[in-house]
Amino acid sequence: MDPVAKRKWPRSGIETTLMGFGAAPIGNIFRPISEEESAALIKAAWDAGVRYFDTAPMYGHGLSEARCGRGLRWYPRDEFVLSTKVGRLLKSRKRSEIDFTPWVDGLPFEMRFDYSYDGAMRSIEDSLQRLGLEHIDIALIHDIDGYTHGERQPEMFDAAMSGAAKALLKLRDEKVVKAVGVGVNEWQVAHEAIRRNDFDCLLLAGRYTLLEQDALDGFLPMCEARQISVILGGGYNSGILATGAVPGAKYNYAPAPEPVLERVSKIEQVCRDFSVPLKSAALQFVLGHPAIPTNIPGVRNVAQLDENLRTFSADIPTAFWDELKRRELIRQDAPTPGQ
DSSP states (O other): OOTTOEEEOTTTOOEEESBOEEOSGGGTBSSOOOHHHHHHHHHHHHHHTOOEEEOOTTTTTTHHHHHHHHHHTTSOGGGOEEEEEESEEEEEOOGGGOOOTTBSSOOSEEEEEOOSHHHHHHHHHHHHHHHTOSOOSEEEEEOOSHHHHGGGHHHHHHHHHHTHHHHHHHHHHTTSSSEEEEEESOHHHHHHHHHHSOOSEEEEESSSSSSOOGGGTTHHHHHHHHTOEEEEEOTTGGGHHHHOSOTTOEETTEEOOHHHHHHHHHHHHHHHHHTOOHHHHHHHHGGGSTTOOEEOOBOSSHHHHHHHHHHHHOOOOHHHHHHHHHTTSSOTTOOOTTO
């Protein structure tokens, strides 16, 4: 599978490379990345042919957007696709008064949620300023899920559907942006969002993977029927599908429970039988679904980027996917690459 081959999104006509660049890491998540490393990483992605970049105000309290803009500013604007998000507004504040967790050394802005119509409009303007670019291609409403808001999720979701959604749809109609949707951690929330609004795309983090295919229960079929494009993030389930079932392996940002470890161990056995790297299987599997045009694994350095490019390029025989289904390690109705 060629990681820099392009797929066209049916609704908007946008074309993205199969592998995109998830820019959360250059927002200094968990530990810092220098300005030089960040710039080198974006340049290496560009030189490799990657042409889709995803960022957000949340990532490093504006740092990821600033770095994306700096790294991409002098490339021809019509040769790459950029997505960012609304739902959080940033306001300047002393660094000593800001809780950056889980970000490290972010920009000196505090964040507050704002899913209103005016808040979304303000967020797009602020993002353009931080990016220093003339336009944004894809605008997503960020984190209107239970993972982020807990008991307040229904309230936040309703505010976003009546406020931010109207703003983004207006911007799309005015051709300020090309595609709009939501970026969430739960497919059920994305499913409800496309029931309520005429969205073009969704970013789903970690909920359709080699380990989890519950999103096939209604959600992904609806996306396919409506020609809604799904950007896939979190394809390693936060770690275990990259590391394998090793001690301390992470699943959903926590130590993997025993049933998950056992299932991954069984998948790894099939990988060994067919000489297929686990990471290659994880990255390529999701792109077998016709509603998923791009996968955006995050990387922290050029070495990781190069590894992902090689991983994406691995040749995986059809018999490998057939064997996973035979052993009931992936769902029988899961589309697979080359099917």
